[in-house]
Amino acid sequence: MAKKVFSRPKSLKEVINHYCPGCGHSIAHRLIAEVIDELDIRGITIGVPPAGCAVLAYFYIDVDMLEAQHGRGPATATGIKRALPDRVVFSYQGDGDLAAIGMAESFHAANRGENITVFFMNNAVYGMTGGQMAPTTMVDQKTTTTLAGRNRITEGYPVKVCELFSSLKGTTYIERCTVNSPANVNKTKKAIKKAFQCQMDGLGFSLVEILSPCPTNWKMSPIDSCKWIDEVMSKEFPLGVFKDETGAAKKREEAAS
Amino acid sequence: MNKVLMSGNNIIGEAAIRAGCVFYAGYPITPQNELTEYMAEHMRNAPGGVFVQSESEVAAIHMIIGASAAGARVMTSSSSPGISLKQEGISSMAACELPGVIVNIMRGGPGLGNISPAQGDYFQATRGGGHGDYRTIVYGPATCQELADLTMHAFDQADKYRTPVMILADGMMGQMMEPVVFKKPKPREYSEKFMLRGAGTGKSRFIRGLILNVIEEEEHNWKLARKYQTIIDHERMHEEYKTEDAQLVIVSYGTSARIVKGAIKRLRDSGMKVGLFRPITLWPFPEPELRTLAKKVKNFLVFEMSTGQMLDDVRLALQGFADIGFHGRPGGVVPTPAELANVITRHYKTEILPKSEHLGLE
Numbered sequence: 001m002a003k004k005v006f007s008r009p010k011s012l013k014e015v016i017n018h019y020c021p022g023c024g025h026s027i028a029h030r031l032i033a034e035v036i037d038e039l040d041i042r043g044i045t046i047g048v049p050p051a052g053c054a055v056l057a058y059f060y061i062d063v064d065m066l067e068a069q070h071g072r073g074p075a076t077a078t079g080i081k082r083a084l085p086d087r088v089v090f091s092y093q094g095d096g097d098l099a100a101i102g103m104a105e106s107f108h109a110a111n112r113g114e115n116i117t118v119f120f121m122n123n124a125v126y127g128m129t130g131g132q133m134a135p136t137t138m139v140d141q142k143t144t145t146t147l148a149g150r151n152r153i154t155e156g157y158p159v160k161v162c163e164l165f166s167s168l169k170g171t172t173y174i175e176r177c178t179v180n181s182p183a184n185v186n187k188t189k190k191a192i193k194k195a196f197q198c199q200m201d202g203l204g205f206s207l208v209e210i211l212s213p214c215p216t217n218w219k220m221s222p223i224d225s226c227k228w229i230d231e232v233m234s235k236e237f238p239l240g241v242f243k244d245e246t247g248a249a250k251k252r253e254e255a256a257s
Numbered sequence: 258m259n260k261v262l263m264s265g266n267n268i269i270g271e272a273a274i275r276a277g278c279v280f281y282a283g284y285p286i287t288p289q290n291e292l293t294e295y296m297a298e299h300m301r302n303a304p305g306g307v308f309v310q311s312e313s314e315v316a317a318i319h320m321i322i323g324a325s326a327a328g329a330r331v332m333t334s335s336s337s338p339g340i341s342l343k344q345e346g347i348s349s350m351a352a353c354e355l356p357g358v359i360v361n362i363m364r365g366g367p368g369l370g371n372i373s374p375a376q377g378d379y380f381q382a383t384r385g386g387g388h389g390d391y392r393t394i395v396y397g398p399a400t401c402q403e404l405a406d407l408t409m410h411a412f413d414q415a416d417k418y419r420t421p422v423m424i425l426a427d428g429m430m431g432q433m434m435e436p437v438v439f440k441k442p443k444p445r446e447y448s449e450k451f452m453l454r455g456a457g458t459g460k461s462r463f464i465r466g467l468i469l470n471v472i473e474e475e476e477h478n479w480k481l482a483r484k485y486q487t488i489i490d491h492e493r494m495h496e497e498y499k500t501e502d503a504q505l506v507i508v509s510y511g512t513s514a515r516i517v518k519g520a521i522k523r524l525r526d527s528g529m530k531v532g533l534f535r536p537i538t539l540w541p542f543p544e545p546e547l548r549t550l551a552k553k554v555k556n557f558l559v560f561e562m563s564t565g566q567m568l569d570d571v572r573l574a575l576q577g578f579a580d581i582g583f584h585g586r587p588g589g590v591v592p593t594p595a596e597l598a599n600v601i602t603r604h605y606k607t608e609i610l611p612k613s614e615h616l617g618l619e
Contacts, residue, residue, distance in 0.1 A: 044455040046327070051467075058463035064453040066326045067465035069349050072319035075311070079323020079331075080453070082307045083280055087327075087455050105319070108312035 009033035011042045011062045018056060022222025024212025025053055027179040028121060029060050031189045032090075036063065039196055045088040046080050048073045050102075052094040053127040071102020074109030077116045088199055090117040096126045099135040099159045106161075110205050113170030117195045118207040120161060123214040124233060131217030135159040138236055143217075158236055162209050166243035172204035174243040178211035178234060180226035187239075194246070203249035211237055260438050265404050266431040269360055269424065270295035272408035273332050274303050276442045278358070280324035280331045282309040282317040286339045287372045288428035289362035293334065305329075314339040318346030318359070325355040326464050328452030330412055330445065334360035336428070337378050338369060340386070347421050348387030351481065352466035356415035356447070358408070359393075360424045362431040365589030373589025374429035374512055379566035382425045383540040390478050392485045394422040394492065395539040397510040401435035403537070409442050416447040418488055425539060427562070429512040429591060485541075494537035495546050499525065503532030504609050506550060507601065508571050509560045510536050512591065517560055519594025520601055529605050539567070544574040551579040558582040558604055562591065582608065 008014060012033035019026045036042050042063055049057035051070035058065035068076040073091035081089040098106045098120050106118065125143055126132040132145040136158045140149035166174040173195055177188035188210055195206035211233050213225035220228060263271065270292050273281070281300055283293040293310070300308035307324070311317035314335055321331035335343060340361045350357055363378045365371040382395045394414055396407040404426065411422040453464060468474040499521060500506055509517045514535040524531045534550060534557075536543050551557075557579055559568045564587045571581055584600050586592050592600075 042461075043457040046453055046455055048323075055467055058465060062456075062461045064456050064461050065463035065465075066323065066453055067353075067463065067467060069319065069345055069466075072315065072322075072346070075316040075319035076323040076326075078309065078316075079280065079282070079320040079325070080327045081323075082309065082320075083324040083327035083329040084454060104312050105316050108316065 009037045011036040013060055013062045015059060017060050019053070020216040022213055022215040022225055023053070024123065024179045024210060024214070025121060027185060028119065028188070028210050028212065029057065031185070031192050032119065033061055035189060035193045035196055038193065039200070041088045041196065041200070044086070045090070046084070048077045048080070048089070048091040050091070050093040050097040052097050054092055054094065054121065055128070057092055071097050071100070072105050073097065073102065074114070074116065074118060075105040078109055078112075078114050081114060081116050085115070088117075088196060090119060092119045093121065094127065095120070095122045095124065095134045095136040099161055107165070110165045110207065111168045111170045113172070113204040115199055115202060115204055117199050119192070120207055120209040121212045122161070122209055122237065123212040124158070125214055125217045127214050127217055136237070138232060160237065162207070162242040165207055170205055171207065171243055172245050172249050173198045173206040175241045176209040176211070176237060176239050178229050178239060180211070180213060180229040198246050201246070201250060202253060203246050209237070211239075260436045262434055262436050263401070264291060264432060264434045265401055265426065266291035266362065267295045268401050268404045268437050269334070269408050270299065272405040272439060273358065273412070274299055274306070275439055276330065276409040276412045277445055278330045278332045278412065279303060279305045280307045280321060280329040282311045282320035282333050284311050284314050284317050284335065284339060286336045288364055288374075288431050289334050289336045289360065291431070292360065292362070314342035315345065318343040321357050322346055322350055322353070322355055325350070325357045326353070326453045328449065328454060332358040332360065334362065336362045336364045337366050340378065340381065344387035347393060348385070348389050348391060349466050350421040351391035351393065352389065353464050354419040355421070355464070356419050357421050358411045358415055358424065359421055361426070363425065363427040365587075371589045372428065374427035374562065374591055375587065375589045376427060376511060376513060376562040377566070377587060378425065379539065379561070379563060382423050383542070383570070391481060392540055394418070394420065394488060394541075395425050396423070397425050397537060397539045398430060399511050399514045399535065401433065401437045404430060405437050405439055407537070409440065413443055414492065416445065418484060419451065420484070425511070427512050489541040492538060493541050493543040493546065495543035496535040496537060497550070498533040498535065500532035500534060500550060500554070502530050503554055504530040505556045505558060505601070505605055506532045506534050506554050507558050507560055508534045508536075508547070508567070510539060510567065513560050513562050516592060516594050516597050520598040523594065523598040524601055524605070527602070529602065531601060531605065536567070542570040542574065544570070547571065547574040548576070548578070551575050555579045556582070556609055558584060558601065560584045560597065563587045580608065
């Protein structure tokens with residue numbers, strides 16, 4: 001009898017998504033769905049999709065979902081988690097959503113150490129609105145609102161969310177990954193699993209930043225987009241674990257109980 | 258039941274907790290800080306109670322959205338500038354049909370204005386306030402007892418219609434102390450099918466405000482409109498005071514209406530036939546009731562602590578069937594009953610008496 005080695009995760013709905021060819025969102029969705037299956041938490045997970053390209057995530061990921069207003073995901077997720085502490089709650093956000101209009105909500109949810117998980121899709125542009133400058137746009141990167149490239153004098157510098165949030169005492173697990181190669185996809189899945197596990201163990205705020213290709217707005221082929229992440233984006237946004245206090249938090253938890 | 262002496266802001270907090278509010282998020286702003294502080298102190302003792310001091314007004318409203326979707330009874334409170342910030346979330350609650358209570362202890366505006374009692378947020382409260390085609394049920398309490406009763410009622414109404422409900426009071430109502438009796442709250446009636454609590458082994462669900470298909474969004478708008486019409490038809494509340502023989506009726510709400518009552522006592526002592534029509538629901542406005550009153554009363558005077566906002570609703574209700582005067586004190590000024598009595602006397606002498614003499618009514 002043939003052994004089944006690959007199938008659609010149960011927590012991913014069987015529909016055609018609206019993402020552009022080469023986009024990182026669909027990979028991230030699939031990874032989240034795979035991890036939800038593996039941890040067997042579909043029935044207790046509540047997701048909070050953002051305003052942005054992933055606004056329709058509730059059509060794709062098969063868990064209960066409450067759509068947030070632009071940038072307010074971590075506040076909305078705080079409300080859900082505080083009301084239902086035994087559920088697994090995640091917010092899924094883009095760079096404009098998390099690091100511009102919703103910086104206050106994400107920063108303070110992290111600082112309070114809310115026991116939620118944030119998936120942060122960084123593609124260095126506002127994707128859904130057509131490729132305007134994002135808080136994470138590279139210096140000199142051309143966008144529809146920085147035609148000559150982002151000018152550091154007038155537009156400042158890319159916001160480094162992992163570096164910033166890992167400095168907050170309230171956070172427990174912070175990692176930056178990417179989905180531009182099979183190896184990196186596997187690493188991202190591990191990070192997603194670790195983040196969910198951190199929450200399920202009651203250890204506090206977890207965030208996984210995913211550098212995500214946006215061929216449409218970068219005006220590159222999918223392959224060139226993946227290369228650009230290696231050659232440019234990950235130089236500005238180095239990959240890796242920025243903070244992992246799950247071990248220490250677990251010890252504290254055990255000592256307290 | 259025990260009668261206790263409490264300040265308005267504390268009464269709202271106590272009534273909310275007794276009504277089963279288990280999630281409160283708020284941000285400090287004068288003149289409603291006592292309410293946030295009351296919730297901080299007492300919510301922790303309520304079974305399952307959660308208090309969050311949010312980083313902003315915006316975060317507070319979105320926190321209660323999350324908790325409301327999760328099935329909790331929720332409340333947030335603020336004062337005028339803070340309510341402006343919350344409008345994004347209030348619009349979202351209306352769109353997503355999520356229940357919740359929002360308290361506005363109004364202060365002088367526009368802008369930062371000041372921290373004195375005012376009624377300049379009537380338009381913002383009754384016209385929706387945020388973007389899009391929606392309405393918010395709005396209560397305008399005028400006594401501390403009403404603060405307690407209407408706060409409890411607001412939670413029931415929010416659940417019944419799955420919509421945000423606003424308590425529109427002002428700094429005076431928030432700060433004043435009066436004896437109050439907390440009535441027994443009704444048991445909560447809110448179906449689990451509206452709550453997001455994880456799909457379990459069943460089908461997953463979602464709550465969203467984004468509806469890209471215009472025909473679906475149109476139908477959603479009409480669905481909300483039908484709900485608002487039901488509220489208009491069934492939930493109007495008002496009080497009439499000495500209107501039986503009145504030749505002049507003052508239309509006023511909240512703190513203003515208290516001042517009017519004080520003025521009317523003086524005016525009646527001087528033989529002037531003046532009454533009060535006080536809307537308790539500001540939306541839905543008690544339009545038919547006011548219109549009915551206009552069958553026998555032909556002179557109305559609107560008094561508000563604003564430059565004239567409820568005045569528009571009075572005009573819409575009376576539709577030219579009676580004369581409407583206006584007196585306003587915006588910017589945080591609270592006139593005394595004696596001062597208002599003088600204003601009403603002048604109006605009575607110039608508008609009512611000459612006509613009464615002409616008709617041989619004197």
